Amino acid sequence: MAAPHSVSPPSGEDDALLRAAKVVAREEAMARRARADAAGAGQALAAHVLRDAPPPSGAVVAGFWPMGHEIDIRPLMRALEARGHRLCLPRTPKRGLPLDFRAFAFGDELVKGPVGTRQPAEDAPPCVPDWLIVPLLAFDRAGRRLGYGGGYYDRTLAGLPGAGTLGVAYACQEMDVVPSGPHDAPLGAVATEAGVMWFRKGSSG
Numbered sequence: 679m680a681a682p683h684s685v686s687p688p689s690g691e692d693d694a695l696l697r698a699a700k701v702v703a704r705e706e707a708m709a710r711r712a713r714a715d716a717a718g719a720g721q722a723l724a725a726h727v728l729r730d731a732p733p734p735s736g737a738v739v740a741g742f743w744p745m746g747h748e749i750d751i752r753p754l755m756r757a758l759e760a761r762g763h764r765l766c767l768p769r770t771p772k773r774g775l776p777l778d779f780r781a782f783a784f785g786d787e788l789v790k791g792p793v794g795t796r797q798p799a800e801d802a803p804p805c806v807p808d809w810l811i812v813p814l815l816a817f818d819r820a821g822r823r824l825g826y827g828g829g830y831y832d833r834t835l836a837g838l839p840g841a842g843t844l845g846v847a848y849a850c851q852e853m854d855v856v857p858s859g860p861h862d863a864p865l866g867a868v869a870t871e872a873g874v875m876w877f878r879k880g881s882s883g
């Protein structure tokens with residue numbers, strides 16, 4: 679007969695299984711992303727978002743400074759700045775804390791953050807975004823998202839329940855099912871170089 683915990687595993691075991699599934703999914707997602715064709719992708723993504731899923735007029739938009747093989751969202755951020763949106767970028771805090779957003783305009787100086795990120799200087803003015811462009815390693819059609827494992831965006835979105843959320847990625851970063859737990863904040867929409875997908879009515883705006 680099966681041991682009781684094999685029917686209803688204790689949460690510690692669930693957590694370990696989920697973490698392990700995420701490690702595998704991250705490796706797969708990074709390998710796929712590294713093969714994506716970057717040429718023109720950031721411009722295509724910007725055009726889709728501006729036409730099909732723009733932030734509400736006047737929204738304060740959180741972007742991020744792309745690194746490594748991430749899709750280039752700078753064309754989108756520049757276009758949103760030109761439309762009059764105030765922009766901000768995250769500073770990465772200590773583990774366990776939400777992201778610390780600071781005002782940003784193109785031309786402002788950025789400094790080095792952890793793991794290859796670039797972020798506003800410590801004295802840049804604090805900023806509370808109401809529409810966030812969210813980096814990710816993998817997404818699925820239910821709006822689940824996998825990040826680098828810091829939990830930073832999950833904690834940040836938990837503290838901004840009314841904010842619009844637009845995940846951004848290459849189309850090849852879609853997975854059938856992204857491993858996900860109770861802390862994982864779902865996305866309102868995802869934009870790729872191929873177009874925009876919505877997951878929950880109204881939540882991308």
Ligand SMILES: Nc1nc2c(c(=O)[nH]1)N(C=O)[C@@H](CNc1ccc(C(=O)N[C@@H](CCC(=O)O)C(=O)O)cc1)CN2
Nearest residue numbers: 742743744745768770773792793795813826828830831
């Ligand atoms: N371009 C971009 N910027 C971004 C993110 C992103 O996904 N993409 N982030 C998405 O969340 C945040 C940074 N995410 C991070 C995720 C993990 C670790 C991390 O593992 N840090 C190690 C220390 C490594 C080091 O200092 O070199 C650690 O905490 O042990 C750091 C930042 C904010 N900025």
Ligand SMILES: Nc1ncnc2c1ncn2[C@@H]1O[C@H](COP(=O)(O)OP(=O)(O)OP(=O)(O)O)[C@@H](O)[C@H]1O
Nearest residue numbers: 700824825826827828829830831832833836861862
């Ligand atoms: N709102 C939250 N409150 C408490 N712990 C959280 C919260 N969100 C995430 N965590 C914890 O943070 C750790 C990392 O989470 P996870 O692996 O989901 O990160 P991720 O989504 O890949 O990273 P990120 O959100 O930075 O892109 C996990 O142990 C998770 O349980």
